[in-house]
Amino acid sequence: MNENNLSKETEAKLIDFFSNTIDPESFAKAIRQLNYVIALSRVLEKENKYAQKENLEHGLPRLNELADILNPYLEFKKI
Numbered sequence: 370m371n372e373n374n375l376s377k378e379t380e381a382k383l384i385d386f387f388s389n390t391i392d393p394e395s396f397a398k399a400i401r402q403l404n405y406v407i408a409l410s411r412v413l414e415k416e417n418k419y420a421q422k423e424n425l426e427h428g429l430p431r432l433n434e435l436a437d438i439l440n441p442y443l444e445f446k447k448i
Contacts, residue, residue: 397440400432 375383387393407429436442 393439397436397442400436400439401442404429404432404436 387396391399407425411425
């Protein structure tokens with residue numbers, strides 16, 4: 370796993386983004402909605418002519434991970 374640390378500038382931009390542009394929960398919801406639309410469009414395609422198939426296969430799970438970090442969709446609680 371890569372252990373790249375975010376620069377202070379990047380951290381500041383992210384904090385500003387989530388403070389002034391969109392809250393993390395809404396952003397996570399938007400990511401999930403886009404992932405759904407993209408996945409659905411892929412399933413409904415008659416022919417697979419999309420040139421960026423590998424990017425989608427790599428990117429969609431990463432976007433889901435980001436959405437779960439921002440707003441966990443399923444949380445398991447110990448009983």
